[in-house]
Ligand code: NCD
């Protein structure tokens with residue numbers, strides 16, 4: 001069996017910098033037409049000038065890798081409490097950035113410069129609402145007294161919903177949702193809210209990470225939840241509500257950084273994400289919805305044209321091998337293990 005789709009886009013991607021950028025850029029650029037590039041470098045991509053320079057480094061990495069696939073890196077700015085509204089407006093108006101990313105301070109990898117108080121970024125958010133600039137949110141509270149498995153649901157009630165009531169015109173993407181609570185909240189919202197979903201959150205639950213041995217390569221943020229949440233995500237990803245789309249959150253860390261006493265959060269899924277998604281949609285008898293999820297809903301949400309190129313996936317009797325580890329300096333980068341046989345292959 002074969003299916004042909006418009007070439008997909010990835011609405012949430014970590015490409016990093018330096019050696020890691022060089023190691024991972026090809027995996028995304030040969031598969032996806034466009035990707036929304038996360039700004040959580042050290043130091044973060046805060047100003048329009050930072051974003052221009054980072055995009056330049058990505059383009060150089062593409063050239064060095066000999067990738068000529070017409071890949072577009074869509075840039076984001078990292079919102080801090082010192083962000084200058086006029087700089088964001090200029091960067092959006094001249095096409096340097098497509099969106100602004102809000103990380104609650106301390107929520108995830110490299111988020112120390114994030115936002116501790118929404119009040120302090122209200123002037124920037126008001127300017128964004130007035131100028132139709134998208135806000136992408138890492139939706140987890142960071143209060144140490146809140147259980148890590150409850151942080152996303154708590155964020156909806158205590159931060160996201162109040163923000164949406166305060167600034168109803170602001171267009172928001174709740175990124176990499178991981179709970180039935182978030183799926184329901186987005187489904188029930190009337191306007192100006194969408195959500196991205198990762199490949200791995202559609203495939204694994206917390207047992208995959210923690211039962212029968214701890215598997216650090218499945219540790220990511222927001223952390224994988226119970227099976228019922230995974231099922232709720234599959235339901236909206238394969239459903240007819242066009243506000244749900246793919247953001248892989250492919251987030252490479254070296255094997256050493258993952259397998260450490262305090263291991264990093266992040267799953268590197270760029271190299272096998274499309275084959276994995278075909279498997280998920282096939283299992284859900286929803287292959288006819290795959291193109292909307294990977295190649296249309298996100299572009300429509302961001303107001304960008306659909307891609308004209310296409311990709312083909314084929315279901316074969318032989319299993320797709322897990323992508324081999326990639327060398328990064330003198331370390332390795334381990335690819336996402338989908339925890340089940342994959343029979344879909346990219347042609
Ligand atoms: C991301 C990273 O490593 O940059 N990690 C992750 O687990 N998803 C950060 C993020 O998107 O939260």
Ligand code: ZN
Nearest residue numbers: 014038249251
């Ligand atoms: Zn991410």
